[in-house]
Amino acid sequence: MIAIFTQGSLRNGLQQPGAWTALKISFETSTISLALMILFGTPISFVLATTSFPGKTLLTTLFELPLVLPPAVAGLGLLMAFGRFGLLGSQLSALGIELPFTKAAVVMAMTFVASPLYVRQAIAAFGSVDPDLLAASRTLGAGPAKTFFRVAVPVALSGLSAGAALGWARALGEFGATILFAGSLQGRTETAPIAIYLGLEQGLDQALALGALLITVSAIVLVSVKLLARGNALRFMPG
């Protein structure tokens, strides 16, 4: 990590226009990906944490599978599902939708790989909410929606935030699935990690500058997760 900061010229690297474009794409796509994770992952995690139904373990495992899947395999899978010659390719192109090698593909790859981190953490956070708090809310006249928004989410908030930080950091660093499914079109799908990889051929300073920035962002995320987790019995699994 120290080597990344010392072996190049940060200033020179950041003056390359490509570096800023890649960073901008990375932040834009990872933030959209995070929004999707929170929007869909939060209610799904709540249901998985608070109810029991047949097939629940199977479903939970399915949500967790991308966690252990090699990202390259995830990217290949996305390409085979949504690519032009993929499983849903002909239906999508009939609708005029072309996913591969677009920003949407970057977001999909990121979400696919990173959302299990958020969901896992969110299930743990909701699972540690005293069920009597939810029961109390119901007896006080609140329906399931009010109970979810006014009691479950606020009580689980620090765990959810820690999960969101981890999920976002994972999305920001996503490389394998993105390069297979979204490619590396400069200015469109070239995210910071991909720019680092390509930078090895184009210019080392740019790669090192981006690397230094990503290390800084990751460190900030880790520290904020630790702060959020303090005083809260959280079980989180980085990576």
Place this chain on the structure above:
Amino acid sequence: MVGPSGAGKSTLLRLIAGLLTPASGRVSCGDELWFDGKRSTPPNRRGVGFVFQDYALFPHMSVRGNVAYGARIPVDPLLERIGIDHLAAAKPRGLSGGERQRVAVARALASEPRLLLLDEPLSALDPSTRGHIAEQLAAAIAAAQVPALIVTHSYEEAIALAADAIVLENGQITQRGQTAQLLRGPRTAFIAQFAGLNYLEGAASGRDVILDSGERIQLAEQATGRIAVLIAPWEITVHRDPAGDSSAQNNLTAPVASVLASGNRVRLVIGPLTAEITAESAERLGLERGQTVTASFKSTAIRTLALREG
């Protein structure tokens, strides 16, 4: 509602509140049907106030926020009436057990429930403050004029909190009636012990009972077969002289196994019996642990309970 642990008391409260759904049966309140085996009214439409054993206060809300959460009446006068208006801005974390309990009761009452369910509302409290808080709780419930079903595991609490009691054992109601009546006519071993009576099993023949612990006891009436003998601790007199109280038919001589003072009463364990005498008598007799004494009681003070054979 009283009963041994595992009898289903909390489950019954949750079935009434709609927090659990029974496999079959009927739940209704007044003329409203809440569950009939097919349809179930969700808990938020039943209008039941629930006070949980650990109070389940929302940790992220202030006292006022908790009470206001489901409130259908003005919150501030209620806080004042329950005596927690000075805590309105406090978070539950910093409150004492007694304060939390009052917040939980206020929160339940604020939703204007048609029925109040309280699951062991005093068990999370320090024993030294329980009596005082029980009185306040009884007053708050009475003032609210809402029917209340209270689960408790102590006879003193039951007496303090409710005029009528039901006893639940193994999912069945084994006795119901006035709370004080449980003492006079307990129908099961649990109720006798719950009410603090001596409970001794033995075999009866005519007026004689041979206890399982070996002692012989004389009854006022005839009995046969396996029975339990019930004697209130305060019906037993204690003497140092083995000849004992000549008017009592039953005398039992044994060393004092323990002496426990509670207020101005002293509880003594003598052989299989627990006797309760005044602190004055205990002092006059100079009672100590290990000292041999005679416990006496009249046959007319004994109640019996027929036990099922085997």
